[in-house]
Amino acid sequence: MEIRPDEDWRQPDRKLLRLRRLEVGTAAAVLAIAGVVVAVTGSLAGGIVLLVAALFLALTLERFLRRRFEAWGYAERQDDLLVRRGVLFSRLSVIPYGRMQFIDVTAGPLERALGLATVKMHTAAAASDARIPGLDRTEAERLRDRLAELGEAQAAGL
């Protein structure tokens, strides 16, 4: 992915990576425990398959997660916000401040525990839903207020 060097790209908090690892780790752990249970109670082969699957999941996703985390980025330009994301499908969205109708800041239980929040931008077009996950809570609030302020100043009719 080519990123224009002249933009001031910022990235989500590194804690996002920890959050994602935690999520995947939990899934892998559940799978592993299930594998052990199956191996002890029932068929040994089935249990081993599950254990291998858990290991595979953990290892591949670990690589993928890091790249995915690094793909996230956003840059506040003068008139619009750039958001980039995705490894397999890489996306770069341009959302003019004047087009933002409202901005959501949400935080799930895990995100809250880590002091993170997700900022979501809504425009009148359903296709253009841009979000930035894993921002530090204060940064999320700063971004929200800034976007709302700029949006107000540059608002344009439909």
Added chain:
Amino acid sequence: MSGSGDGWQRLHPLSPVVRGGRATIAIAVILVPTVFGGRSLSADYPQLVAVGAIAALGFVSWLVTRWRVHDDDLQIETGLIRRRSARFPLAQVQAIDVVRPGLARLFRVAELRLRVGGASGGMARLAYVSEREAEPLRDRLLELARGERAEAAADEAPGEERARTEARVLATVPPLRLAISILISDVGLAAAAILAALVVAAILSPGRAAVAGGGFLWVVTALTLVWRRFNQEYRLTLAESPEGLQLHGGLIALTAETIRPGRVQAVRMVEPFLWQPLGWCRLEVDVAGRQRAKGEGEAQRGRLRAVLPVGSRALAEELLDTLLPDRPRELAAPPRRALWKSPLRYRKLGWGRTQTCVAASSGRLRRITAWVPLEKVQSLRRVQGPVQRRFALASVHVDTAGRTVHASLRDRDGEEADRALLELADLARAARG
């Protein structure tokens, strides 16, 4: 024309009957044998109670519904137990339709549908008002909607008179051509395929009755789709007036719709596969509105407004000149290697832009060309999938507030896509002013 005071008004007394639609017909069917069949009324006691209850409910719902125009808002109040009061700012009205289904025409009433923009927007429905009132009311509402911006309100009245006579007819569609075009379009072909499959099945299989029974539903569905299209687009006429583009037509259900200038989010031209040898195309416009909102009429759901159901390329170009005077004429072809990524689409792909408008074409069998005025652009996205990355291709999507039309610059050279993304973002900002 001044407002008729702050007074609340009721809908037409026959509204519940028309709104009941098929239920009304069913009730009539139930009652006819009772009344004329020589049976005593007491034998059908339960039916009568049911009919009475339905009629009472309809009457109550009519009684508690009222509307008025107040402070540039249209207010509608309804509901007996859970009172609902809705207010629709007229300044945000995108279009007003006058719809008259078959039963409504019988009773000389019409429904007014106001499409309101914005994320919270939806549809305001006045169902029903009397046929005589409908047109003047629509004109008045449109005028109020326009009045928000127009300072000169004093000499509006004579201007409006002139406006009505000045409506210039741009296009109309001969019924025969419409019928043929629908038969060889996707809808028509699907219906034909279903019919053919049923006939073959009926001939081959021994249990003919069973096939006919199971297939009946399919036939009805297919015919309904074809019929709906024909009914909606029959004698559709497009006219230009100062209030906006006026569309009216319909066979049984008449619709009249006004699309205000500057509210068009996107225009697209569709050329179905079988139309191409005939040089026909279909022109549709997309206006802002919530995506498939609940409570929208059948005709509205997920369907674009066809301003030209079928017509020649030349006529379409003429209409496009009216809708989008400054639009790209030449579309640039994608790089040759896009052939590997999208072999079926390759020959249809293209994009172009001017200072105020972007156009992109795509489609596998049919060709779809979409134009988006840059001032309507909501956001831009550049997307590169794994296959595209192998061929150094990327797509740029242009999002608007419309329902379905999105201009997508598919499978462009990666660097070209990057440039287009930033260039379009700058132009869109300039276009918004």
